[in-house]
Amino acid sequence: MIMGQAGLLIFGPSARSLPATYTGVITFGGINLAVPKLMIVIIGLSIIFLLYIFLNKTKTGRAMRAVSFLPETAALQGTKKR
Numbered sequence: 789m790i791m792g793q794a795g796l797l798i799f800g801p802s803a804r805s806l807p808a809t810y811t812g813v814i815t816f817g818g819i820n821l822a823v824p825k826l827m828i829v830i831i832g833l834s835i836i837f838l839l840y841i842f843l844n845k846t847k848t849g850r851a852m853r854a855v856s857f858l859p860e861t862a863a864l865q866g867t868k869k870r
Contacts, residue, residue, distance in 0.1 A: 810823040843849035854862040 808824060810827050812823045814821045814823060814826065843853060851862065851867045854865070854867055
């Protein structure tokens with residue numbers, strides 16, 4: 789609450805926003821898609837895909853999954869618990 793009130797005192801109560809990076813509408817098969825919302829979906833799916841690759845293809849990701857599944861067994865096989 790203190791930080792919120794300090795923010796109000798410093799910046800004021802008026803709403804502020806950043807200018808839109810992507811603007812416009814794409815029409816595809818009779819469906820109108822707003823470009824900002826489409827970019828949010830594309831970026832979100834990209835992040836999910838990269839997280840999937842990280843967890844399944846890297847040594848660190850596999851170790852994280854092993855520790856979360858069976859911590860004792862992972863420790864016996866050399867994965868350190870921290």
